[in-house]
Every structure is written in C-alpha cells, then in structure tokens.
Amino acid sequence: MKKYVLTTVMAVLMLMFLLPHMGQAASSGTKIVLDNRELANADVLTVNQTTMVPIRVVSEELGYKVGWNQAAQQVTIGSGADTVVLTINQKTATANGAIVSLTQAAMAENQTTYVPLRFVSSQMGLQVKWENTAKTVYLFTSGNPAGSQIGSTPPASSNGGANVPNAVLARVQAISFSDNRLMVTTDRSVSVKDSVLAGPNRILLELSNTGFGPAIGGNLAVGEVGTIAVPNAANVSQVRYFIPKSNPNTVQVVIDLKSANTYKLSTEGTSVFVALDKVTAPNTNVGGSGKKVIVIDAGHGNQDPGAVGNGIREKDINLGIALKVEAILKKNSKVDVVMTRSDDTFLELKERVRVAKNVNADVFISIHNNSGSAAATGTETYYQRDNSKALATTLHKYILQATGFKDRKVQYGNFHVIRETTMPAALLEVGFVSSANDAAQLRKEDFQQRVAEAIAKGLLEYLGV
Known part of the structure; x- marks a missing residue:
C-alpha cells in the first residue's frame, strides 16, 4: 500500500503560497456542518456547481492527513487503504488505486488549494447531504442517522453498472x-x-x-x-x-x-x-453454535493492484497471506471465517465493511503491505477506535516476531475499513514492497505462511479460543 511522506499542516499551508493564481470561482456563502458542528473559516467556493473547499478544511477540520507534491502539483489526502490523489487542473483523480472522473478539478485560487468537497468526503466514507435553502453542506461520519433528516443527495453521475x-x-x-x-x-x-x-x-x-x-x-x-x-x-x-x-x-x-x-x-x-x-x-448460520466470527479482508484486488515494487503487486501478497490465515483458522472448531474476497476480485471499501456488519463479526482484519522510499522498511499495525487497540496490539506482537522487520509500532489510523466497522478491527501493514529486502521475503511462500500463522495466533489469543 502506497504511503506518502506527509507534511505537517503548517508545511502544507506554506507550500500553498507557491501555487499560481488560476481559474475563476465565486464565493458561495455556503456553510459546512460536520456532525452538527459548523466548521469555522471554511472559505467555500462554488465552481461549475461544485462546492470547493480549501485543503486546510480537509486537514484541520475533517482530520485527514494531507501531503503536497510541488513538482507534480498533486495533493494526497489520507494514507494506506484510504488514499485520494488529486492533481491541480486535472479532471481525474486516483481513489484507493482506481482512476475516477471529476466534475471539477482541484484548483488554486488566491494562493489557496481547493478540492471538491463531495468527492473527497464520499471517498473518505462521510455521508454528504445538501440543503439548498440554507446553502449548507452537511457531513456525517459513520452513517450518522441524522443525515437522513436533512436535504437530499443529488443523484450520482453513473449508476455503477x-x-x-x-x-x-x-x-x-x-x-x-x-x-x-x-x-x-x-x-x-x-x-x-x-x-x-x-x-x-x-x-x-x-x-x-x-x-x-x-x-x-x-x-x-x-x-x-x-x-x-x-x-x-x-x-x-x-x-x-x-x-x-x-x-x-x-x-x-x-x-x-x-x-x-x-x-x-x-x-x-x-x-x-x-x-x-x-x-x-x-448449520449455515455464520457464528452458529457459539463460534467467534472472524472477517479477513485482503486489501485491493483486480483493477486495483495496491502498491507495486520489486516485481510484486501488493494485492497478490495480501490475498496469499489472507488465504493462508483462512486455512489455519478453519482447523479451529471454535471460529467461523468469512473472507471479503477469495480471489482476484475488487470490493469497494464500504462493501468490505458491509460484509463484516452483515455477519456480526467479532473481529475484522484487513491485510495490506506498504510502499515508500527504497530505504523504508518495517511492520506496522493500525487501529482507529479504542475498542480496537487491544486487537491491534496483540496481532502486532506476533506479526513482528514472524517478519523480523523493523518495528514501526501500533498506530492510530483513520482508514475507512477500521473506522466504519463497529467490531474490533485492525489494518495490518506486513512489510514494504518498495524495499528490496522486505519484497524478497514477502514473495516467499514460507514467509507468508509464517506471517499467516502469526496472524492466526494473535486472533485466537485475542478471542480467547
């Protein structure tokens, strides 16, 4: 999974002043309300009927990590499994590895970078509602039911099939x-x-x-x-x-x-x-007879290869490890395993979450691998909610022993699949495909098997079975 060197918010803001003045935009007087809290100093613009917000709103108010690539004129929002990359004046973006068309490109105006609010919010898992009379955009996290009471959502540009x-x-x-x-x-x-x-x-x-x-x-x-x-x-x-x-x-x-x-x-x-x-x-009831339900999510898939480096694709390594974890856990009569994908297919992030919620999973894990500079290496494990930290800590202990890679610690991460699930959930970054040393190990079957055994051991210890 591709990771970017993320600047601090102040560094991002300083870099914005390097951007040229471009395009025409109108101040809209639109307000933004996040979970019933109005965002201050939003400086909203309307361009071609698209609500555009300064990148500082995304970083400071919505809480997402933001990176700026001056040479490529690109803004990176989020990281890991939730990454959106927008290029100034370009009407396509990359969302979690897939290319997506935009109704309005990111733009520079008055020495500030603006991005389309609806696109960024929806890609990051927020519910977006528009109330025309009050000229207010309402954002709701985690499917906040209050969102259904306000405004209406304009139809998508495509029916998705x-x-x-x-x-x-x-x-x-x-x-x-x-x-x-x-x-x-x-x-x-x-x-x-x-x-x-x-x-x-x-x-x-x-x-x-x-x-x-x-x-x-x-x-x-x-x-x-x-x-x-x-x-x-x-x-x-x-x-x-x-x-x-x-x-x-x-x-x-x-x-x-x-x-x-x-x-x-x-x-x-x-x-x-x-x-x-x-x-x-x-008995087909998932979790029947008191079994603990484990959902295993192999990150990326099909048209989304994830990180690519040293002759391997992240999606293949993720699936290889996930299938090995499944095979190990199937031998335990006290657990029930559900895979979000079992071959080279692709699921939207929200659908991975849907699978876990449908089966009322006891735990959810998403298996990934990282990317960065050639020198970057190591294993890290992410959690988003307090009820997930113990799971992440237990898994990380065993995975780190199995990989022998640098310890990049257990960290907080605002990734969709571990944010929008309700059960304890962890996102695993086993190693770096961009590291020649990590990649050489990741492609080995015995290494994948060792990591899978570590993941299974951590899951069973956490569940107490």
Whole structure:
C-alpha cells in the first residue's frame, strides 16, 4: 500500500503560497456542518456547481492527513487503504488505486488549494447531504442517522453498472467462496430462489430484481459470464455469475460441482450464504453454535493492484497471506471465517465493511503491505477506535516476531475499513514492497505462511479460543 511522506499542516499551508493564481470561482456563502458542528473559516467556493473547499478544511477540520507534491502539483489526502490523489487542473483523480472522473478539478485560487468537497468526503466514507435553502453542506461520519433528516443527495453521475435496468432494485457487490461456503453480498435485501440441477451437477441461485454493482460484474454485458476460481474446494470446480438474456432483471450465480452435494441456504443481513457439506447439510448460520466470527479482508484486488515494487503487486501478497490465515483458522472448531474476497476480485471499501456488519463479526482484519522510499522498511499495525487497540496490539506482537522487520509500532489510523466497522478491527501493514529486502521475503511462500500463522495466533489469543 502506497504511503506518502506527509507534511505537517503548517508545511502544507506554506507550500500553498507557491501555487499560481488560476481559474475563476465565486464565493458561495455556503456553510459546512460536520456532525452538527459548523466548521469555522471554511472559505467555500462554488465552481461549475461544485462546492470547493480549501485543503486546510480537509486537514484541520475533517482530520485527514494531507501531503503536497510541488513538482507534480498533486495533493494526497489520507494514507494506506484510504488514499485520494488529486492533481491541480486535472479532471481525474486516483481513489484507493482506481482512476475516477471529476466534475471539477482541484484548483488554486488566491494562493489557496481547493478540492471538491463531495468527492473527497464520499471517498473518505462521510455521508454528504445538501440543503439548498440554507446553502449548507452537511457531513456525517459513520452513517450518522441524522443525515437522513436533512436535504437530499443529488443523484450520482453513473449508476455503477451499465447493465443495470431501471426495474432493478438491488446490486451484487461481492461474491466469494471460502471455507466450503459461497457468499453473495448485495446492497439491499433480495429475493433468492435456489435450485439443484444435474447433468452436470450444480447449484443455481437466482436473485430477483438484481443487477451487478461496478465492483463485481459491472463490465459484463447481459449474457456474459464471470467466474471465480476455487482451487482449494474439495467438490467445487468453479463459481459462475451472469445476467441471463431471458431475464435481464435477474442475477444468476452457479456453483459447478464435481458430484452431487447437500447444502443449506441462509441469509445474514444483505449477504446470502450457501454452505456445502459432503454428507449432511451443515448449520449455515455464520457464528452458529457459539463460534467467534472472524472477517479477513485482503486489501485491493483486480483493477486495483495496491502498491507495486520489486516485481510484486501488493494485492497478490495480501490475498496469499489472507488465504493462508483462512486455512489455519478453519482447523479451529471454535471460529467461523468469512473472507471479503477469495480471489482476484475488487470490493469497494464500504462493501468490505458491509460484509463484516452483515455477519456480526467479532473481529475484522484487513491485510495490506506498504510502499515508500527504497530505504523504508518495517511492520506496522493500525487501529482507529479504542475498542480496537487491544486487537491491534496483540496481532502486532506476533506479526513482528514472524517478519523480523523493523518495528514501526501500533498506530492510530483513520482508514475507512477500521473506522466504519463497529467490531474490533485492525489494518495490518506486513512489510514494504518498495524495499528490496522486505519484497524478497514477502514473495516467499514460507514467509507468508509464517506471517499467516502469526496472524492466526494473535486472533485466537485475542478471542480467547
């Protein structure tokens, strides 16, 4: 995961004075209210109907780390799993590794850098509401329910999936297969019909009034098929998903079996589970029989490689370690493991959080690797809420022993996946892909296995199982 050398707020402000005077903007008289507290000295501008705020509002009032690259004319907001990079006068930005179009570029005006408030806030997990009469932007953290009482949110510029018909109510946001169990997560509750088919053997799920979100199947045309490889499954050859031409308002997910298999269908929040068993249908309730529920999140995926360096991609290392942790924990009858992704697919940050909330997880961990200068090295572990610090501390103790890298300590971090989850949550930065020494270790299977064993040991110690 790419990390930037972050300046202090004063240093950022000093650098702003180096920016040239550009563009035309109008003072809007707009107010910004964060969780019912009006932000002072916001200096809001309106440009092409876009609310623009000084970067100091982002750093001082919203509390995000800000970095400035003078040579590239780039502003970096956040770090780690929550990173947004905007370039002055450029109508594209990078959000968590993905390129995103902007209605209005970041700009310099009166020796101050301005960034689009709605874009930055939504990427950082804040709820944004607009009240036209009062000319007020309301920001709410952690899905503050008060946000639903104020104003209205303008429609997004894209529906997030060109193949989603108007009649569709829900979207599939994630599909994974782990621990002999299929998980399909949607953005709202759906009606699911399951069927057993023969010649060849397979299990069919049909999700009514459902389409694909952008992260999973968003580029599939009607009739085109996406697949998930399941190399470690005993009786499953693959999982397929598609929108059939015969019913374009339905998503079908197929589990291709090697032989007939009993199963049980269940739902947890907006996640649908199909649990397989060779002999008898299992109890599919996640966390059933008093089991502790652990959600493992492999950072990045698919079009978002994360940090890249020394011939490796972060997303691959993250997934490799995550799958090894899953395999270890599956041997413990007192825990239930849920993976946010089990192959090279991509989930939005909010969908990773949704999975954890759906299954009422006891703990959530997000596995990442870092990037910086060639000399940067080490292991660090992040927490955001007080109820997560003990988890982060326990995990860090064992991971540090396993890596043998420099101790970069347990730290506070304002990352979306550990901020918006409600259960104890930690984000792990195992090593630096930009370090030749760290990278040489990270690519080794035995090193990944050692780290996975350390993570599993820390989780089981923290949970007391």
